[in-house]
Amino acid sequence: MEKKLIVGNIGMMFGMAHLEGALNYEGAEVAAICDCNPETLRKAGEKYNIPEDKWVTDYHDIVNNPEINVVSVAIPDQQHKQVCCKLLAAGKNVLCEKPLALTREDVEEIVKAAEASTGKFMVGQICRFTPAFEKAKEIIESGEIGELYFVESEYAHDYMHIVENKDGSAHWRADPNRHGVIGGGCHAVDLLRWLAGDPVEVFAYGTHKLLPTVSYDDATIAIMKFDDNLAGKVFVSTGCKRDYTMRTVIYGTKGTIICDNTSPTMTLFTTDENGDTQEPKIIELEVNNHNAVKEFEVFADEILNDKPVSTSAIEGAKTVEVCRAIVESAETGKIVKPNYNF
Numbered sequence: 001m002e003k004k005l006i007v008g009n010i011g012m013m014f015g016m017a018h019l020e021g022a023l024n025y026e027g028a029e030v031a032a033i034c035d036c037n038p039e040t041l042r043k044a045g046e047k048y049n050i051p052e053d054k055w056v057t058d059y060h061d062i063v064n065n066p067e068i069n070v071v072s073v074a075i076p077d078q079q080h081k082q083v084c085c086k087l088l089a090a091g092k093n094v095l096c097e098k099p100l101a102l103t104r105e106d107v108e109e110i111v112k113a114a115e116a117s118t119g120k121f122m123v124g125q126i127c128r129f130t131p132a133f134e135k136a137k138e139i140i141e142s143g144e145i146g147e148l149y150f151v152e153s154e155y156a157h158d159y160m161h162i163v164e165n166k167d168g169s170a171h172w173r174a175d176p177n178r179h180g181v182i183g184g185g186c187h188a189v190d191l192l193r194w195l196a197g198d199p200v201e202v203f204a205y206g207t208h209k210l211l212p213t214v215s216y217d218d219a220t221i222a223i224m225k226f227d228d229n230l231a232g233k234v235f236v237s238t239g240c241k242r243d244y245t246m247r248t249v250i251y252g253t254k255g256t257i258i259c260d261n262t263s264p265t266m267t268l269f270t271t272d273e274n275g276d277t278q279e280p281k282i283i284e285l286e287v288n289n290h291n292a293v294k295e296f297e298v299f300a301d302e303i304l305n306d307k308p309v310s311t312s313a314i315e316g317a318k319t320v321e322v323c324r325a326i327v328e329s330a331e332t333g334k335i336v337k338p339n340y341n342f
């Protein structure tokens, strides 16, 4: 009999994107949705026509349900470790939102739990499924722009309305451990790691002018050195006065790619045999900056065909490590070498 994915979804805010991914996948059946806030759970259940007997407010009901073999986790970052480790110990295949976790200790625990589990683990670094960035990766790997020598990306997203609770209490996004570079900037860092490899050194400056309710810098600029004569830059602003974007430029010895995750086109410069720059090519793209459908399809394929997970716990761990190195550098004024020893 063909193996079927029986899915549980924990967290029904951004987690609704994961739910859509599962509902869209022919070989999957949603067995339970969970949110500890009954009102949020009801809204999601009604929106997606999930029968009420599949609504649960305690995620342990998913951990302990032997039928469920895939679980998506989209709850505050501080809880990723606790919930993922229980799910992995129960042998579930787990898709966990980014960032993997906020502290080195939590990251290491998830990596260990993923290694020990009979289930597979994917961290939801969604930029790897964004059409513009997938296309950029394909062009780089084709050799069309030659060898990379500089890569830059940014994460610009105004958090003004998502760092405070309506009752004035501290929001989980305002936790100092949830620095904007780790929580949001991890998208740009992960993108550069995916396209260009692991930076060996980072140096950063931060400023704080826009988000009075958080204690961490709301803008950070980091430069980084990769092996192989390659440099990079990441800019993170969580208070910016502009539309959300991840502007990205990839410079190679034979060409340049200019793209982002919110535009319907990307620009590709190439050179002729004399090294002269040609007229730019404008490439049309689907705009899909939260491609949870593709993310679920890829994870399902990895589970059903027993393939290694491309966006594994180690990948998530390395991305958090670079982000943590950036925060440390901005705080100490020193160059920091990420420690990839997990």
Ligand SMILES: NC(=O)c1ccc[n+]([C@@H]2O[C@H](COP(=O)([O-])OP(=O)(O)OC[C@H]3O[C@@H](n4cnc5c(N)ncnc54)[C@H](O)[C@@H]3O)[C@@H](O)[C@H]2O)c1
Binding pocket: 010, 011, 012, 013, 014, 015, 034, 035, 036, 037, 040, 057, 058, 059, 073, 074, 075, 076, 077, 079, 097, 098, 099, 124, 126, 183, 290
């Ligand atoms: N990939 C992306 O671009 C992207 C975008 C937004 C959020 N995220 C990530 O998704 C996760 C959730 O973010 P969000 O924006 O939905 O946060 P949110 O605070 O808006 O919603 C979190 C939901 O989880 C529920 N919840 C909290 N603890 C729970 C528990 N123990 N059991 C069950 N439900 C619980 C809350 O009631 C709430 O409905 C975070 O890790 C965040 O970093 C990723």
